[in-house]
Amino acid sequence: MDGYLAESKMITEEELIEGCKKGKRWAQSELYNRYSASMLAVSMRYCRNVSEAEDALQEAFIRIFKYVKNFKGRHEGSLSAWIKTIVVNTTLSHNRNNKKHHYTEDVDDLHVSADPVPLFDDEVDVSRRKQEAIMKSMQKLPIGYRTVFNLYVVEGYTHKEIAEILGISENTSKSQLSKARKYLKKLLGVEDNL
Secondary structure (H helix, E strand, O other): OOOOOOOOOOOOHHHHHHHHHOOOHHHHHHHHHHHHHHHHHHHHOOOOOHHHHHHHHHHHHHHHHHHHHHOOOOOOOHHHHHHHHHHHHHHHHHHHHOOOOOOOOOHHHOOOOOOOOOOOOOOOOHHHHHHHHHHHHHHHOOHHHHHHHHHHHHOOOOHHHHHHHHOOOHHHHHHHHHHHHHHHHHHHOOOOOO
16 A cells, blocks of 8 residues: 555555554555544634644644554544544643643633624524534633533543643632533523533
8 A cells, every 4th residue: 555546435444553553654644634624623622723723733643643653442433532632632731831721710800792602593504503603602712711611521521630631620620610601601692501
């Protein structure tokens, strides 16, 4: 499988991993092409803008290519989970190193638009529109709120794990999650629990 001749749909995950372990450019290119778009979306959940997310993603792929030799996938799909973990950790590290996170902002000090983000205006594509409205609102959260919210709600970490990852107390994690939910409700014009 020299060069870029192989179709991406024909390359199995095992072949891709082996190619990357051997430092083959076609495998690295294919790995990046398969996962970069979805992992950029993951990185965006923790960054203020696309530029920051792209920088963090670049750092993540450097780590992925460096450490793929240690990857021991046990089942199909474990590669994507491993990559996602590296992307999340690299993005958090990137934010921490660039001092772009604040875990102590108070929701009462933040400006909330008088007009909440509309969830939908008809029955067509209601689910997609709700999802887009939530994602747009999440991008408006202060980075500390957004980080804790994503780690807890989206990634499924416990408050204890979040505290260890971010170097904060469990109570701070719980407080940030509560404030993030409150702020999201205001942005979305929703009174029910998220």
